[in-house]
Amino acid sequence: MAALGQVVVGVSGSLAGLAALRVAARAARDSGRVLVAVLAWEPPEGEVRYVRNPDSAWAARCARDAAARLDRVFEEAFGGTPPEATVVRRVVRSRPDRALGRPAARPEDLLVLGARTGARIAALRPRVPAHARCPVLTVPAPAFARRERRALRRAMARDFADFAAG
Incomplete structure (x- = not known):
């Protein structure tokens, strides 16, 4: 299995991130590769401020919150x-570009990124290839009207169970 590489996906919880996660899961399933879902986080005030006033309990809480967010993303997707x-x-x-580039280090890997907006992905794109040594696939966010996006953000998988059954 290691010779096949892996499919690495950046997870954020955005609609584009959810779309990227679904595409990455399909790519992993179809190719027989392992899906590696990476959620990168940094202290809200930044690493420089944290270094000046470190609080290990606070950092542990942020890490737990990030892990819970990753679990929620899988639940939503x-x-x-x-x-x-x-x-x-x-x-x-870590910063997302570094966190994603490390596991996507081999040519046989695939890195999947969600593209929320052109400006955001354009800002990330130059940094990712500096760390990733594999193909990079960007997945656009689905196009929805604003009120539809709000409704979808609140929807859970169970909200669609009746729809799928009927």
Whole structure:
């Protein structure tokens, strides 16, 4: 399995991130690769300020919150862990470009990124190839009207169970 590489996806919880996670899961399943979902986090005030006034209890809480957010993203995207793929979840204290580039280090890997807006992905794109040594696939956010986006953000997988059954 290691010779196949892995599919690495950046997870943020945005609509683009959810779309990227779904595309990455499908790519991992179809190719027989491991899906590595990475959620990068940094202290809200930044690492420089944290270094000046470190608080290990606070940092541990931020890491737990990030892990809970990663679990919520999988719940929102699939209703849990997709059974048809081998999934590794990683919560990394780092900038997203570094956190994503490290696991996507081999040419046979695939890095999948959600593209929320052209400006945001354009800002990330130059940094990612500096760390990733594999193909990079960007997945656009689905196009929805503002009120539809608000409704979808509040929806859970169970909200669609009746729809799928009927």
